[in-house]
Amino acid sequence: MTTHLHMLPPSVNNLTVRVFLRAAGLPFNEENAWGKTRSPEFMAKIPAHLTPAIEHKDHPRGAMWESCAIMMYLANKHHLENLYPTDPGRRALVDSANFYLTGTLYPLIARTTYPRLGFPGYAGEAHAEKDLSAPQKESARKAAELAVAEPLEVFRSYFVRDGFIGDGASPSIADIRLAATLEFLALSDTPLPAWCKGYVGRVEEKLGKAYSEPAADVRGMVAQVKQKSA
Ligand SMILES: N[C@@H](CCC(=O)N[C@@H](CS)C(=O)NCC(=O)O)C(=O)O
Structure with a gap:
């Protein structure tokens, strides 16, 4: 299942998830969120108006934010032991x-x-x-x-x-x-x-x-x- 990433290219919070998705080899697409984070459409999904944020069909709310939590969620979901050890x-x-x-x-x-x-x-x-x-x-x-x-x-x-x-x-x-x-x-x-x-x-x-x-x-x-x- 493809992850849709809302991101701002010059941000290191965003760089984190952009690197993670590539390193994990997960299917994803990226959308530049510049100028969009406070729009009603964006805030209906991501009320914190923060990027990185992902939309993922399996997630209980359909979307989430916070770089570390996004990596933890996707690593757990896809059993990415090397990136997020279970020990x-x-x-x-x-x-x-x-x-x-x-x-x-x-x-x-x-x-x-x-x-x-x-x-x-x-x-x-x-x-x-x-x-x-x-x-x-x-x-x-x-x-x-x-x-x-x-x-x-x-x-x-x-x-x-x-x-x-x-x-x-x-x-x-x-x-x-x-x-x-x-x-x-x-x-x-x-x-x-x-x-x-x-x-x-x-x-x-x-x-x-x-x-x-x-x-x-x-x-x-x-x-x-x-x-x-x-
Ligand atoms: N702790 C958050 C920080 C996220 C954050 O501060 N995002 C900023 C860009 S660096 C943002 O999207 N700001 C847009 C806004 O507030 O409208 C994370 O690690 O993901």
């Missing part, structure tokens, strides 16, 4: 990494990079506050950038070590989520640690075109933003 210990590593990423690391990366990408900030964040001055916003952005180092080091020392998350011989859904996320860190002033570069390279080498083809959309936009600010 409880290995699965715990994968789940823990994904929750830590979406709950702790990603919000910092968003506050670091969204102002530079021109993406909207979430309500209450400095970047989204009209009354704050540019230096105040930059100081908040910089604080988030500096705070990225700690969770990143946790990923290195606890989850990734010298291999892949979940201790398998090939990338899991948590590696797809982390490698995709790291793509945006090319926009911070702090250089990406060497281990991150090696790690993304390892994930990309194992996944091949499944990673590099959709990653080109994110990399192209990151390069454009860097060129403009140079």
